[in-house]
Amino acid sequence: MSLRNRTFSFLCRFMSCATLFLGCLSLRAEQVIPSEDWEDDYNPIASPDALVGGKVRIYAAQYPKSFNYYLDTTAYNATIYGMMFDTLMGIHPVDASFEPLIAESITVSDDKLSFLVKIDDRARWSDGKPITAQDVAFTYETIMKPENLTGPHKVGLQEFEAPEVVDDLTIRFTAKVAHWRNVLTIATLQILPKHFYEGKDFNKSNFEFPVVSGLYRFGTVKEGVSATIERRADWWLKDAKRFQGVGNFQTLEFRFYPEREMAYEAFKKGEFDIHAVYTSHIWVNNTEGEAFDKNWIVKQAITNHEPPSWQGFAMNTRRDLFSDRRVRLALAHLLNRERMNNELMFKQYTLSNSFSSDLWDEEHPNPNPLYEYNKEKARALLAEAGWKANPQTGKLEKDGKQFLIRFLTRSASSDKFLVVYKEDLADLGIDLEIVRKDWAAWMKDMDEFNYDMTWAAWGASLFKDPESMWYSKEADRPAGQNITGFKSEKVDALIEKQRSIYDIAERNDILREIDQLVYQEVPYILLWHIDYTRMLYWNKFGTPYTVLSKFENERSAWNYWWIDPDAKADLEQAMEEGKALAPLPYDISFDEEFDG
Amino acid sequence: MSDRAAYFLRRILLIFPTFIGITFLTYLLTQFVPGGPVEQAMMQMRGFDGSGVATRSESISEEQREAIRAHFGFDKPFLIRYYDWLVVNKMGMTVDSYKYSNKTVWQLISERFPVSLTFGIAGFVLTYLICIPLGIAKALRNGSAFDLASSVAVFTGYAIPAFAFGMLLKTVFSGTSEHFFDIFPIGGFRSEFFEEMSFWEKVKDQFMHMFLPVMCYVIGNFAVLTLLMKNSLLEQISQDYVRTVVAKGGSMKRAVWKHALRNALIPIATGFGGVLSIMFAGSVLIERVFNIPGMGLLSLEAIVGRDYMVFMGTLALTSIVALLGRVLSDFCYVLIDPRISFNKG
Numbered sequence A: 001m002s003l004r005n006r007t008f009s010f011l012c013r014f015m016s017c018a019t020l021f022l023g024c025l026s027l028r029a030e031q032v033i034p035s036e037d038w039e040d041d042y043n044p045i046a047s048p049d050a051l052v053g054g055k056v057r058i059y060a061a062q063y064p065k066s067f068n069y070y071l072d073t074t075a076y077n078a079t080i081y082g083m084m085f086d087t088l089m090g091i092h093p094v095d096a097s098f099e100p101l102i103a104e105s106i107t108v109s110d111d112k113l114s115f116l117v118k119i120d121d122r123a124r125w126s127d128g129k130p131i132t133a134q135d136v137a138f139t140y141e142t143i144m145k146p147e148n149l150t151g152p153h154k155v156g157l158q159e160f161e162a163p164e165v166v167d168d169l170t171i172r173f174t175a176k177v178a179h180w181r182n183v184l185t186i187a188t189l190q191i192l193p194k195h196f197y198e199g200k201d202f203n204k205s206n207f208e209f210p211v212v213s214g215l216y217r218f219g220t221v222k223e224g225v226s227a228t229i230e231r232r233a234d235w236w237l238k239d240a241k242r243f244q245g246v247g248n249f250q251t252l253e254f255r256f257y258p259e260r261e262m263a264y265e266a267f268k269k270g271e272f273d274i275h276a277v278y279t280s281h282i283w284v285n286n287t288e289g290e291a292f293d294k295n296w297i298v299k300q301a302i303t304n305h306e307p308p309s310w311q312g313f314a315m316n317t318r319r320d321l322f323s324d325r326r327v328r329l330a331l332a333h334l335l336n337r338e339r340m341n342n343e344l345m346f347k348q349y350t351l352s353n354s355f356s357s358d359l360w361d362e363e364h365p366n367p368n369p370l371y372e373y374n375k376e377k378a379r380a381l382l383a384e385a386g387w388k389a390n391p392q393t394g395k396l397e398k399d400g401k402q403f404l405i406r407f408l409t410r411s412a413s414s415d416k417f418l419v420v421y422k423e424d425l426a427d428l429g430i431d432l433e434i435v436r437k438d439w440a441a442w443m444k445d446m447d448e449f450n451y452d453m454t455w456a457a458w459g460a461s462l463f464k465d466p467e468s469m470w471y472s473k474e475a476d477r478p479a480g481q482n483i484t485g486f487k488s489e490k491v492d493a494l495i496e497k498q499r500s501i502y503d504i505a506e507r508n509d510i511l512r513e514i515d516q517l518v519y520q521e522v523p524y525i526l527l528w529h530i531d532y533t534r535m536l537y538w539n540k541f542g543t544p545y546t547v548l549s550k551f552e553n554e555r556s557a558w559n560y561w562w563i564d565p566d567a568k569a570d571l572e573q574a575m576e577e578g579k580a581l582a583p584l585p586y587d588i589s590f591d592e593e594f595d596g
Numbered sequence B: 001m002s003d004r005a006a007y008f009l010r011r012i013l014l015i016f017p018t019f020i021g022i023t024f025l026t027y028l029l030t031q032f033v034p035g036g037p038v039e040q041a042m043m044q045m046r047g048f049d050g051s052g053v054a055t056r057s058e059s060i061s062e063e064q065r066e067a068i069r070a071h072f073g074f075d076k077p078f079l080i081r082y083y084d085w086l087v088v089n090k091m092g093m094t095v096d097s098y099k100y101s102n103k104t105v106w107q108l109i110s111e112r113f114p115v116s117l118t119f120g121i122a123g124f125v126l127t128y129l130i131c132i133p134l135g136i137a138k139a140l141r142n143g144s145a146f147d148l149a150s151s152v153a154v155f156t157g158y159a160i161p162a163f164a165f166g167m168l169l170k171t172v173f174s175g176t177s178e179h180f181f182d183i184f185p186i187g188g189f190r191s192e193f194f195e196e197m198s199f200w201e202k203v204k205d206q207f208m209h210m211f212l213p214v215m216c217y218v219i220g221n222f223a224v225l226t227l228l229m230k231n232s233l234l235e236q237i238s239q240d241y242v243r244t245v246v247a248k249g250g251s252m253k254r255a256v257w258k259h260a261l262r263n264a265l266i267p268i269a270t271g272f273g274g275v276l277s278i279m280f281a282g283s284v285l286i287e288r289v290f291n292i293p294g295m296g297l298l299s300l301e302a303i304v305g306r307d308y309m310v311f312m313g314t315l316a317l318t319s320i321v322a323l324l325g326r327v328l329s330d331f332c333y334v335l336i337d338p339r340i341s342f343n344k345g
Helices: A003-029 A075-084 A133-144 A153-157 A180-187 A260-268 A280-285 A325-333 A337-344 A375-384 A412-427 A439-447 A489-498 A504-521 A554-560 A565-577 B003-032 B037-045 B062-071 B078-088 B105-140 B145-159 B162-173 B199-237 B240-247 B252-281 B284-289 B295-304 B308-336
Strands: A031-033 A055-059 A089-091 A098-100 A103-108 A114-119 A164-167 A170-174 A216-222 A226-231 A251-255 A274-277 A297-303 A310-315 A396-398 A404-409 A431-436 A453-458 A524-526 A533-538 A587-589
Touching: A055 A260, A055 A274, A075 A216, A075 A226, A075 A251, A075 A554, A098 A103, A103 A180, A114 A133, A114 A180, A133 A153, A133 A164, A133 A170, A153 A180, A260 A274, A274 A554, A310 A325, A325 A375, A325 A524, A337 A412, A404 A412, A404 A439, A412 A431, A439 B037, A489 A504, A533 A554, B003 B078, B003 B308, B037 B062, B105 B145, B105 B199, B105 B252, B105 B295, B105 B308, B145 B199, B162 B199, B162 B284, B199 B252, B199 B284, B240 B252, B252 B308, B284 B295, B295 B308
Parallel strands: A055 A251, A297 A587, A404 A431, A404 A453
Antiparallel strands: A031 A103, A089 A098, A103 A114, A114 A170, A164 A170, A216 A226, A226 A251, A274 A533, A297 A533, A310 A453, A310 A524
């Protein structure tokens, strides 16, 4: 070999080694989800005793305008559609980490901007066709098409460029900005079959889903009355360990009632099997009678780790009236939540002292003080803020202006609480005027920041993103979620910091800091929350020891319960003979029952 | 052409401008009421459904906003939209409902109409069947214990709102409360498996589903119609011609049944035109209490959900029926009372 050739050969080997080395470096910087040591294992919540088969009848609120979750984002649709259309990745029921589903992995680049999705080559549609990268790209296109009414689903996906199909089983998403939320958006994308939807008007795909990817297929619909989904025997993942004991019912029949009260009557008459109660007076006063006394209907309060929704009186801090923290704090001290809970809500609720109470536990005790009802404290705070009573009228005034709060409400059911508040405010010389509008007019006023105070309720998510509600940049944008106009440099810095953190535990540390900082500023007068699910069900089911899963409410029953033939026979016999069944425990705590 | 024929022709022709006036104004109003389909779609997009689902909203692009507006036809000028609604889309009947997005307004209405019609006819017939004899009996026994007792019963029924009466009936007779009766279903128009039933089972099922709601329909109408009948008959009995019949040796019975009753029925008959509206509009509250998928519930859902096309569709049809009903009332009046003349002099 000549020197020239040897040199060339050396250079080639050097280049190859360097490339390999750099490649190794970049590989090490990449994050693969799930991690390489992940392996399929049994679901720790699912019962090994679960039997497949039978039918369960479930209450499912109003008849939806569509069963297509992309077009109608009701909570029930989320679950029903979710049982028919798998996401790219699943979420572990206990530690909330990602698990393979349609995709076997997502590789995140070191700059956290590129996401390479590798689809499992075994993944199949219900008609036997393979699920491919083209289906994933088509799903993106369908959601993002401006004419498609795919609602909130556009919001997460518009953080990405149009994805690039690498090969039949690989697709790359590229995000515009690095954020932990991006991987969640991709992982939880429910994939649509291109070969079925292509060329069709997606806005019309409401009641027919002949090609699905999940464990259940769409069954029959009786308009306005009921709809069913049926368990598939040919789901490609049916033998995976993690899906044993899950999705046990052969048929799920969803029964639609326009109002909860009406549904409850139907439940008691046996028109459906499982019902969660969301009204205190029903739970306390209206769960009696033969079926309850004889344990034909089981009544259980189940405490788990479902993120509780929260509510409060939002104050428009853009207005002078609420710009002073002392005034907001005083108003918090004037709200007699304890009385309301005792007298109006049968002591069923926990008074809130956090915007995310599920973030706090024994390991991280909640340091936020509970703003107790204290008129003297409120009086002192208001005086400190410059509000003085007019000796002639007794009304509080500052700079010649009277203290008047216009409370914008859209529900007559809030009146009984507001009347109590109004009385206490009046004692200190503050007027509360209730302005009631319907939801549309309420929404319009909210969008235009045209309110003093209002009652706002917010759902909570396992993956919490504080940006939309507490980021300063959101405060002045109309029609956003930072309705109080909250601004804080410290909170902004923390929001920016958590964006690039993928580890949920690490993010939660920051979220706890944010929670404390925001709570101190009192943008909302927090009200109360409930941290358990109130379940009623006809006594014919087998359930896991925890009854419900760790992070979900009554809807986890659809997935984890099964018809127990012995219990069913016992129930039928007991009802026929008018006999009582053995009682089941009333209080169930996930932490106590779970032996993971 | 007789004066009566000319009068009815005029009345019928007047229906058209009145109809245009009603629908034009209502269509105009719907443009100003907040919460229309575009706003609803935007709201859903922001994940702000009232319960507050935490999705972000900063990036709803102008293009998306415009696409939604165009999807619902809000990109066109108002007059063109009204023309489209009235003429091109045949009073909006061919347009898809916003809420039931797979159905046209006409499909929805034609599904719901027979339900309301069934309840309307049953309620109407029952009301007249009970109230007319009762009113006559009360007039003939004016001031008696029977008259007093029946007045108390009738006024009690009148005083109770129909929906409250419905709730009461449901509590007592539909097995939802302990210690009461479980006789009737809690609601709905028919059983779920109606189609699989035999003829007599169907009849029974329909009867069981209709009994309580029809009772509610009827109870509120009792007082007005019964007392109208009674007072009308009493007034006729006190007329000279009744005295003349009696004076000539005819019995009171003959005077009442042969002469007074016919005249007493005139004010009752004029209400016949209104029945068209009742049948078509349904009763919102009763349909809500008993979860009956009728026109009343459809209209209510359309108003609450800002489903303007359905709302306009039901409004258009009820307007036509109400306008025709008024002409029909006049026609009944003329038919019964030959003395009526439309000559201006």
